[in-house]
Amino acid sequence: MSDPTSPVSDPTSATGDRSAGRDRSLLRGAFVLPMDRPRRLIEGGSVLLEGDTIVAVGPDEEVAADARSAGATVVDLAGHAVLPGLHNCHLHSGLLRGTAESLSLWDWLETYVDPAHRALTPEIAAVASRQCYAESVLAGTTSVMDMWRHMAGSAAEAEAIGLRATLVPYVADVEGYDYFETLATNRALLESHRTAAGGRVRTWVGLEHLMYCTPGCFADAAAMAAEFDTGLHTHSSESLWEVQESLKRWGRRPIEVMYERGILGPSTVIAHCVWLDDREIRILAETGTSVAHCPCSNMKLSSGPARVGALRAAGVAVGLGSDGEKENNNLDLLEEMKVASLLQKVSTLDPTTGDPWDVLTMATVEGARVLGLDAVTGSLEPGKRADVVAVDLRGLHTTPVLRGADSNVAAHLVFAASGRDVTDVWVDGVRLVDTGRPTTFDVASVRADAQAAAEELFARRAALSPG
Numbered sequence: 001m002s003d004p005t006s007p008v009s010d011p012t013s014a015t016g017d018r019s020a021g022r023d024r025s026l027l028r029g030a031f032v033l034p035m036d037r038p039r040r041l042i043e044g045g046s047v048l049l050e051g052d053t054i055v056a057v058g059p060d061e062e063v064a065a066d067a068r069s070a071g072a073t074v075v076d077l078a079g080h081a082v083l084p085g086l087h088n089c090h091l092h093s094g095l096l097r098g099t100a101e102s103l104s105l106w107d108w109l110e111t112y113v114d115p116a117h118r119a120l121t122p123e124i125a126a127v128a129s130r131q132c133y134a135e136s137v138l139a140g141t142t143s144v145m146d147m148w149r150h151m152a153g154s155a156a157e158a159e160a161i162g163l164r165a166t167l168v169p170y171v172a173d174v175e176g177y178d179y180f181e182t183l184a185t186n187r188a189l190l191e192s193h194r195t196a197a198g199g200r201v202r203t204w205v206g207l208e209h210l211m212y213c214t215p216g217c218f219a220d221a222a223a224m225a226a227e228f229d230t231g232l233h234t235h236s237s238e239s240l241w242e243v244q245e246s247l248k249r250w251g252r253r254p255i256e257v258m259y260e261r262g263i264l265g266p267s268t269v270i271a272h273c274v275w276l277d278d279r280e281i282r283i284l285a286e287t288g289t290s291v292a293h294c295p296c297s298n299m300k301l302s303s304g305p306a307r308v309g310a311l312r313a314a315g316v317a318v319g320l321g322s323d324g325e326k327e328n329n330n331l332d333l334l335e336e337m338k339v340a341s342l343l344q345k346v347s348t349l350d351p352t353t354g355d356p357w358d359v360l361t362m363a364t365v366e367g368a369r370v371l372g373l374d375a376v377t378g379s380l381e382p383g384k385r386a387d388v389v390a391v392d393l394r395g396l397h398t399t400p401v402l403r404g405a406d407s408n409v410a411a412h413l414v415f416a417a418s419g420r421d422v423t424d425v426w427v428d429g430v431r432l433v434d435t436g437r438p439t440t441f442d443v444a445s446v447r448a449d450a451q452a453a454a455e456e457l458f459a460r461r462a463a464l465s466p467g
């Protein structure tokens, strides 16, 4: 289990009185899901924000009686669910969606994805992050872990848009993969952006993949993460081929190889983890390593179903990830929750798995724990940062909304709602989406820039392709 006192220290610690004398907002009349304890739903609930901090959560009358509610800006959220901002624990910014479908994983990587990496420029990479972060915020995601390239540009985009971002450069050093990031460029980003934007933006150490990185690269990456007191992120055990190849090359399964190479621990997050045996699950649990589960990607690339129930039962923290825009093809974590639930149900043939509250937990408080942010965010609790999302439940697809013993709000969020139902988003108390409209970017210009950057990327890729 990830240690809540994780060594990933962060200046955004939720202690200290940053809120005194700041603007206050009273979000009221909502179905509030604080996610601070199991299955807690406040019908007719309020959340009081002061500056960047949550100062009160409870029934409307109780919070209205709090002296700090006097004079607050009132946001009436009747008919809405209010929940903590969602955490996307595995994302790759990009501009490739829909361009290479129905291919095998390695064919897809070698024929389409890697040539696009060769053609990528820092300017195109930044525009890709802008689009992906803007899309994320509009769909209720307040925190992303993005594994991408040329990430000083991603840092600037995250700072401008206002979401929380953990930046993880893709590092690879095996011959033939020299167009990825290097330990030197990862170090440079750590030096410039170990934390930025008041702690909202952080840099971790990233390793692309077991087959793309030498043993020395793993050792140096672990040492660099320790030196900067930061986290480490990589992929593993996504396809069966990868497990077979690991056994052939090293006589060990991938998680065993990673353990031997010294990268597992409470500050390490591994994406996918589809093909794990019981011993590998034990290794993850005993080392406190966390997992980013990417159900859409696992289904779309025919990777297989991760053993989410076994991982969480063993005490491994599991967050949700969209994976890249090209593997999904959207960054809608409300939809990801539905797919996560359905994949568990169909792969285990057990309809009691994939409970809505369990997947809500993974998308919120457990996702924050995966990212070492649970002291700061992930639940609606006094003292935590004001990362809050409102979801409109007044659509035909979310009707009826029932109360008390018949409550269906959690099920609506997971199975019926989508990111398009998100109306309001706050990060650090800043209202990034106000009744459906973004306040820090213009959708039309993000779209125009992404269109132009993608056309440039594909032209560059064609020019680089042999023949």
Ligand SMILES: [Zn+2]
Pocket: 090, 091, 092, 235, 271, 323, 324
């Ligand atoms: Zn990935």
